[in-house]
Amino acid sequence: MRDAASAASLGLVLHRVLTSALIRAAELIALLLVVGTVLFFLLRLAGDPAAVLAGQGATPEQIIAIRQAYGLDGPLLAQYLTYLRQLAVLDFGTSLASGEPALGKVLHHLPVTLLLASAALALSILLGLGTGVFLGARTGRNDGRIASLLLFVVQGVPGYVVALLLINLFAVQLHWLPPFGVVNWRGWFLPTLALAAFLAPKIARVTAANLQEALREDYVRLAYATGAAPRTVLWRHALPNALLGATALAGTQLAFLLSGSVVTESIFVVPGMGWLLIQSARSLDFPVLQALTAVVATMVFLINLGTDALFRHLDPRLRKQQR
Known part of the structure; x- marks a missing residue:
């Protein structure tokens, strides 16, 4: 009887711990999704990084080439879906300034x-x-x-x-x-x-x-x-x-x-x-x-x-x- 009661108590504790861990994981995923989405659209309103990378005096062709190289020339929705796929695997791409991950x-x-x-x-x-x-x-x-x-x-x-x-x-x-x-x-x-x-x-x-x-x-x-x-x-x-x-x-x-x-x-x-x-x-x-x-x-x-x-x-x- 004592062994059965101990096993039941341990199972209840493990169930509560697992449930709490899953809830916390879901909260973290929701937090990253909301914060990442807000930041994504705010950054697109901040300016054109291709123009910053190209520098002053760059030709329109050079700016377009930089946008194509970094995937900034596609529709905004396509860029957002790409960002969500990267966020799901914690791959944010490479730095535009240094080329590092x-x-x-x-x-x-x-x-x-x-x-x-x-x-x-x-x-x-x-x-x-x-x-x-x-x-x-x-x-x-x-x-x-x-x-x-x-x-x-x-x-x-x-x-x-x-x-x-x-x-x-x-x-x-x-x-x-x-x-x-x-x-x-x-x-x-x-x-x-x-x-x-x-x-x-x-x-x-x-x-x-x-x-x-x-x-x-x-x-x-x-x-x-x-x-x-x-x-x-x-x-x-x-x-x-x-x-x-x-x-x-x-x-x-x-x-x-x-x-x-x-x-x-x-x-x-x-x-x-x-x-x-x-x-x-x-x-x-x-x-x-x-x-x-x-x-x-x-x-x-x-x-x-x-x-x-x-x-x-x-x-x-x-x-x-x-x-």
């Missing part, structure tokens, strides 16, 4: 963006959690108010302004770090700091707000009533619950870093996907732009799934509901 070119730049995003997120979490705990524990005090005001000021400064200020201070004035490029490990500091300066205040504000709310809960009052020290109540009772919101925010910010670090990578000449996006947009490199969109959409989708799974693991209420 478009997907391979994007994947070549992906590790750089992943490294920069991971370093910036780690630094943001370190600074944001520390500042958030300080603000949440010092509510109503003068030092807490001053720190909160500084946090609002830093968050309101545009990212490109922070990047230029960092270059002026650490590269131009102090000569400690290179102004751009990631030839060695020293070149990663400034772009990482620029991105962390944008993300850390958000994490700090969410952590502080959740911590203040947690400190007003009944279980915190009960912990104080049983004689627990304030430090113990803060770190063992209130903070773990306050971290749930910061965890969700960190996941969404990692997705933002993968897709939105265009300005930072351009200013510091970091050869990641954001830098590649700018270069490809200038030359109207349709295949690379389409491959970039598919890779970024897939990464954001997977990150959101991972964040959701981590959130369920950290929150016992969601674990109980899922069971």
Whole structure:
């Protein structure tokens, strides 16, 4: 009986896992189809890549020859159907600018963006959690108010302004770090700091707000009533619950870093996907732009799934509901 019950339970779990995987796969396919379709038609409105490749002074015959060489001379519907067939097998064609496989070119730049995003997120979490705990524990005090005001000021400064200020201070004035490029490990500091300066205040504000709310809960009052020290109540009772919101925010910010670090990578000449996006947009490199969109959409989708799974693991209420 126990073996039969265990087998039935295992079969039910496997069925749920398989069903969930199929649903997620269908959602990803739908996402890629919608995003790819919108991008395809928007790119066709942006201009003629054959004219860009031919350059100024090109004859109409040369432009027509380039269109024929890259399959840009056919009807728009035929081009779209070709794109859908390529998307189904993850073959986006070759780059119009370099002749390399478009997907391979994007994947070549992906590790750089992943490294920069991971370093910036780690630094943001370190600074944001520390500042958030300080603000949440010092509510109503003068030092807490001053720190909160500084946090609002830093968050309101545009990212490109922070990047230029960092270059002026650490590269131009102090000569400690290179102004751009990631030839060695020293070149990663400034772009990482620029991105962390944008993300850390958000994490700090969410952590502080959740911590203040947690400190007003009944279980915190009960912990104080049983004689627990304030430090113990803060770190063992209130903070773990306050971290749930910061965890969700960190996941969404990692997705933002993968897709939105265009300005930072351009200013510091970091050869990641954001830098590649700018270069490809200038030359109207349709295949690379389409491959970039598919890779970024897939990464954001997977990150959101991972964040959701981590959130369920950290929150016992969601674990109980899922069971």
